[in-house]
Amino acid sequence: MKISYYPGCTLKTKAANLEAAAVASLAVLGVEVEEIDRWNCCGAVFSLTADDLIHQVGPVRNLVRAKEKGADQLVTLCSMCYNTLARANRIVRDDTVKRDTINRFMDDEIDYAGEVEVVHMLTFLAREVGWQKIREAVKVPLTGLRVSPYYGCTLQRPADVGIEPFGSFSLMTGLLEALGATVVPFAAADTCCGSYQVLNGEGGAKSTAAVIINDAAQAGAEALATSCPLCEYNLGKRQEQLITSGQVEAPVPTFYFTQLLAVALGVAPESCLFDLNDAASLALLKNKNCLVAA
């Protein structure tokens, strides 16, 4: 099986661990990953201004690249890229007036009418690979690892591009269970991580993040799984500061879901780039015997 894949800028820099673990896992699962040529920024954050079509040009151009390759699906990993690409795709597919305006402006590209489906990796794993096949491919079951699936905002909002209905977390739950982990549901699974509020003032972003981490800890989780680099930044990279300031009691390491998938499939930890996570992450996996023997 071969997939057309859109990475996104952050996955080539600060969130290289999200991508590296995914690519390594897909290789184990027999899926060939073909990164689309000449992709540009997804356009995040999605513009909510109705007549601001110029901000849809970037995402649509990426979809044109996929169409040029003959792809009917474009798989992506980052929640934010998924959201921006999927929403732009819906505009072009459903609104013929806006579609024509965008196509006329992009006279350097082939016309695009929403032919490519934007697919999040979690959907792809559930739909095209299947939990059963993943369960069978697991070499190091994450037995005893208590993980909360954290969706944040952009995987489910708005409903028409959500990877599953609001309030349901079955995709990441299904994956984590297939990997042998203990799934710990918690109330803040779709609470905003604080997003870009950190740019306006640290206080608000910190208290929002603290609510999520503490809620997961109280529910009994010892780790969080996410698919969003911005969530990982607010909840993971900044967690040490939250502990120092006393807003969070004990560490709840954050992982990308792809990293948990990779270690369970027996991918060497070095290939999952845990040095880009908070330090407690790798320590927890070692502690729980969730890493393949070197």
Add this chain to the structure above:
Amino acid sequence: MCDADNTTTKKTIRVATGDRAILPEGAKTIPVYIMGKKYEVPETLTIMKAMEYAGFKFLRGAGCRGGICGACPTVYRMAGDYKLHFGLACQTVVEADMYLAQIPFFPANRAEYNIEEIGGAAEAIHALYPELFRCVACNLCTKACPMDVDVLGYISALKQGNIKKAAELSFDCIQCGLCASRCMGEIPQYHIAQLARRVYGRYIQPRAEHLQKRVGEIESGKYDAMLQELSAMSKEDLEKCYVEREREPDLAPPGTWQPKETRYL
């Protein structure tokens, strides 16, 4: 300069070259619009020559006249069409009903930096040019490039932290600035690309070890005696030495040829 010396031909053909174009006899003229005013200029001239023919004098905005220096970017439009076209005045041939404008300079932001201090990470480029992230992928920059550089491609590569790719994609850039003149994000693409190539050359591209070795040999005086030997020769001996020199055949596969004289190796 002209080839008017051939008195045996019946008609003297005068070729339009130099700073004053001379209209060849029987040459057709075509109308062009320079800054909105109509001029009749001979066809086959470049935009630059045509403007000089029309009486304009380039004090700036003309450099090499060979399509390399990037000093003469031109924006033009054909009568009856909204589409803008871009080219170099010294390379683009005039066509009838062209509306022409020269953009010899564009006031694009250029950051100051010390290449020895900024380091080789993409974050350094992001910090010097935060406007990079104003790109909306409209691609007008790429459409404006007279060198067919994938400008959006290298801007995207830099957002993705890929300095090598940006340096390679922007290699043909001649710094004319047309990309920046079209950018709705006010991004100085060509200056950012130059920084990317400098960072690539300074921090990322592998060092040429054989060159360093040779420089070391020269500095250690390995070749001083040979140079002195040559300097002391008479002109005749030097000529003889030059004529009789051994030379690697042009198409010799690398590493296969060795000179017979090995004492200088």
